Amino acid sequence: MRSSSYSVLPARTLRTVVVFALTAGLAATVPAAQAKTPVPRETPATTPAAAKPYMGWSSWSMQSSKYPGLNPDGDYSYLTEANVLKQTDALAAKLKNYGYNHVNIDAGWWMDKTWKTGFDQYGRQTPDPVRFPHGMKSVADHIHSKGLKAGIYLPVGLEKEAYGEGRTPIWNAPGCTTADVVYSDLRTTNGWDNAYKLNFDNPCAQKYIDSQAQQFADWGYDFLKLDGVGPGSFKSGDNYDNVPDVAAWQQAISTTGRPIHLELSWSLDIGHAADWKKYSNGWRIDTDVECYCNTLVTWENSVNDRWDDAPAWSRKAGPGGWNDLDGIDVGNGEMDGLTKAERQSYMTLWAINKSPLFTGDDLTRLDSYGVSLLTNKEVIAVDQNDSPVARPVTPVGDQQVWGTKNADGSHTVALFNLADSPASVTAQWASLGFTGNASVRDLWNKADLGTYKNKITEALPAHGSRLFTIKPGGGTPTTTGYEAESAANTLSGNASVAGCDACSGGKKVGGLYTGGKLRFNDVTVKKDGIYTVQIAYVSGDPRSVTVSSDSGNGTSEKFPSTGDWSTAETVSVQLALKAGSNTITLDSGSGYAPDVDKIVVPQSV
């Protein structure tokens, strides 16, 4: 690691086992749901901000990279006025027409090249004169002159260096000093513990936030990324509960009268999703996508985390607030550190999740494939349209199918192969709720592939994807639903029936752990065949279960999180059934399996 003088560097590569273990331990002793509830602020989010996921560019990916030449004056030195203006011009010239309209300055605008912070006489971050010789307003003005929006950045809390022995006055708050905005024990907060936690019991704290917000409004900023926010940012517990800070920011922004998009970072606690939705316009669901290595990102570190982590959040997003999967660094394969297949999959996942689309690439050096990815209007439309966020419709193994239904009755369907080798991936129409013929539009290749019956199979490269719009021809499968709680089923081990408001029939079967098993005894079909069996389930985290029919060995399948223990979702599996009566078994084996609502089985194939 760096020397102690760099201890506040916002690098998040410290994703060590120790940190996770600590976080997990805290979570265990102070469950998120019981964390201190913030005092609700007035002014609910009525702003039209974030009606769609925002699009644009951010400085952080290049700042954080060790790619040769990007940060010649030391780590994170990329961030300068000259570079921001250069990227602004490139964004305006190349991507603005496609909807990319934010230029977001990330961490460091108030720090010198040794990462030493600078503050004004009111304890507010002040631009480093070397990085931004003309100040922040000048930069925003230039951005605006190109028809773009300007974004800026702050860590949550009162930065320690701003404390000034507690005697620093707060702007426009007579009688308030920094000692009044924090706790007397100077408890620290945020993902790096580099700030004192604000004490909103004292109105001076709100005043401090107001003073920061007003300055951004005065400079003309349209977007703020508030970073290190907890619960999240690998922190939990009272000191890291920044919900009051976020609420204060929303109020402060409202007070300025300037619409400023408020984006939260990073790895926000899903247990507080309602708070984030109430007070902000977007939240980072995961750790940084950047690798802090010789490229901007790598597949393993940490682009591919999102396939596992996004499903939990799928129902949390919507107009006003979106699941932020972090930057979309697909514009230059060599700098990005990704294969073409990985770049396409990256963009595909972000689009179907309706993540903000902000690239961290060097926009002056986009390669032609990168431009084609970033400017595919059909794919951008998937991100920006009014359809719900897509979810996996299959279990989440190496090969996955995700889908969502569009307003016009078509389905947006993505195929993914997360394996290190090519694989064929099949989308079964029955897993999407229809059958028969359907027409397929290939969004990436901008081609109508024609009509496919019952399914489509494609060969995908390692880490590859396909993205389709599928229009059903009107076929609907005739299915039979079998409730998990039915008395006809056999429950073994700890399996038991429990209430479930979100479930059909108001009940589910839970207790499927370490040997708990649920067997549906009389699943009847008309013909021998391999059936697409839909399984409705509830699972607050991703869990595996072995699904089998009759005397089969079954397959262990991981079901994606439904986000909490009160939401039911559906995935489909393939099972052979014979004409007549069959059993279907969900067995927890040696682990913990999802709760099961019901299964839905086509009556014939």
Next chain:
Amino acid sequence: MECTTVDVQHTAARDNTPSRRGFLALAAAVGAATALGGPAAFTASAAPARPIASPMLSAADAAKNQLWWGAPGSAKSMIEQGLPIGNGRLAALASNDPADELLMITDATLWTGGLNDKLQSDGQFPYGRDDFGSLTMLAELTVALPDHDLGNVNNYRRSLDLAQGLINTSYDISGVTYRRQIFASRPDDAIVLYFSQQGGGSYTGTVSLAGTHGESTTANSAGRYASFGASLANGLKYGAAVTAYSGTGRVRADGTSITFSGCEDLTVVVSGGTNYVPDAATKFRDPSLAPERLARTKVLNAAGHSASTLLHTHVADFRAVFGQLDINLGTSSAAQRELDTLERLRARHRDDIPDPELEAAYLQFGRYLMISGSRGSLPMGLQGPWLDGNDPDWMADYHTDINIQMNYWMADRAGLSDCFDAFTDYCLVQLPDWTEVTQRLFNDSSNRYRNSSGKIAGWTVAISTNPYGGGGWWWHPAGNAWICQSLFEHYEYTQDRAYLKKIYPLLKGAVQFWEARLVTTTVTDESGTEREVLIADSDWSPEQGPLDAKGITYAQELVWNLFGNYRTATETLGKDAVYRRTVDGLRARLYLPVVSPKTGWLEEWMSPDNLGETTHRHLSPLIGLFPGDRIRPDDSTPKDILDGATALLTARGMNSFGWANAWRSLCWARLKNAENAYQLVVNNLKPSVNGSNGSAMNLFDIYEVETGRGIFQIEANFGTPAAIVEMLVYSRPGHIELLPALPAAWAASGSVSGVGVRGGFVADISWKNGKVTRATLKSVGGRETTVVAGGASRKVSLKPGESVTLRGLG
């Protein structure tokens, strides 16, 4: 039992070697009879005869023996995902990636190492890649088509056409359908890649040929080829060459590669080899042979013909061999047929519903591998000629304590009698060195297995052997007897006296070795009677338990088998009558295993105690059950021995891996336990995941050596098919049983034709509802036998070449 009416139809002989009938029929059509038993080295060959008519199967007929996949293989996982091809010596794994076709090419003779005739202080032979040696790769061929990125293609499909020896790949890009065919031609001694398209497309890209030992490839623009050549540290010379041609566009050899642009079709031909020759007297080298130059000649000669001509020449050759056995184990469902081979493996395991076409295809895949990997060169070791690197586990060598024998159990049973020749030829060629090294080093004081008598005679081998007369790891005293068991069984199938004469020195040398090695001891039987018996000197029952046990069952059974076969050989050949009587006398005194009163199992170590792992992979003490047949589930075997063998097999369990499952299946088939035998076949069809035991995407058998790391071990790909055949036909000279262990999964209806039968016959049988409906027996040299099926038995007398059809058998 009642002998039902049997309808016997005699058919006149058409030729003397019906086991090769299909081959000869097609070979005659193409005039390629010289292909029978080809050269065992990379040598100049006469221009192949070309077929006059197309030998291609119709699409529907070809589909009966095709495996297919919906995705290409990964360059990083070729051993599990590459599709194998081979011409018996020159072989490759192909990725079939649209944008990056990759062939990892191996020549079966490209071995490092040498005679390795020194023992370490512990009595073991050195076992490193420089001393003992290792099979290594010859080259990597890539055909890069940058515009064919997999992310842009639709309807990708690749298939392995087992009957015609072809990989077919097809995919669509922007309305154009691109196809490629890859095959390894034995007549042209080259690998051919043919790229074609429909819909107005063209090919632009680069062909590159790279050695795997640091060689430099040079392209010759005038000669239209690229090639390399070099020598290994052991002096073995090798080389490879590639050329490419098209009727349109531009093809240019330049620098180190061949570039092409705007070609509506493209043919790429690659060949290569070494100057290995199967002759111990020349230290296995032909100093006059220049492999790089010969490879160039071969590819340029082939390039004088259209891809279609090369294809037809290859298919005529391959089909003739493949067609010698046909099998139908029943009909799979439409849902199963819709799945690609990988999905089908997964569904077979997930649903546990029999997939008879897949199960039959597994057998045919084994036959495909044998035709591709065992014709006219060295035999197949642990991986056959398929590598994805130069550090294969256990050197991809010849293990003599099950593996090479298992590789060849299938050959005669499954209509590939000629493919056995590579094994025989290898043993004959190695014999001078094996004999010399045995007589010089076996009784070395460092060898814990040395003969305590101090006498030495004949030959034996180490557990591992290489192609230079050398051994690796421990001495393996009974290895000679097991090799002879396999070699002699080939005689039983073929009844070929000339062959028996050829292997006689191997048999006699092994007998002489044991004559010198057996020691006397006194045992007391149950009645309290003492008797003096002969037992094997100190040895290790493979590969478990005490290192120094006398009278291990493994050795006792193998020597009993060896001495018996020796008697038959001397009688048949009219040789060594005096020595035969000596050997008969030894055999009469040979100790045979008893059942342990403690475990109830047939003893493994001449001890009532279980001195090893209960579920150990090897079935060494059951070698008299299979591949031997001293222990039989009939009145000829004392019940306690049969029960003890059954109990031991039961204790070994059903949950092992590849080759160990195959051996277990063969033993259960011998015991007529059809469902156990079938379950073990099914176990080997389980898809391998992250290196777990089972079948890889390409059906290569994977052994999980440690969590997350699987190793390809080809024996199961041959042992499992052998088990499938053994479930359908059991034979020994004079006795044939049809459907001895037919599992319910295959019982409804089925047929198999071309099954080899010990005693010198080939059988075709059909069945329905578990009962034989029709059986045809053809003599390939056999004269008298009894056919048993269901409740019926029938004596059959035939002259070589004649056949008889039996109906109404039980």
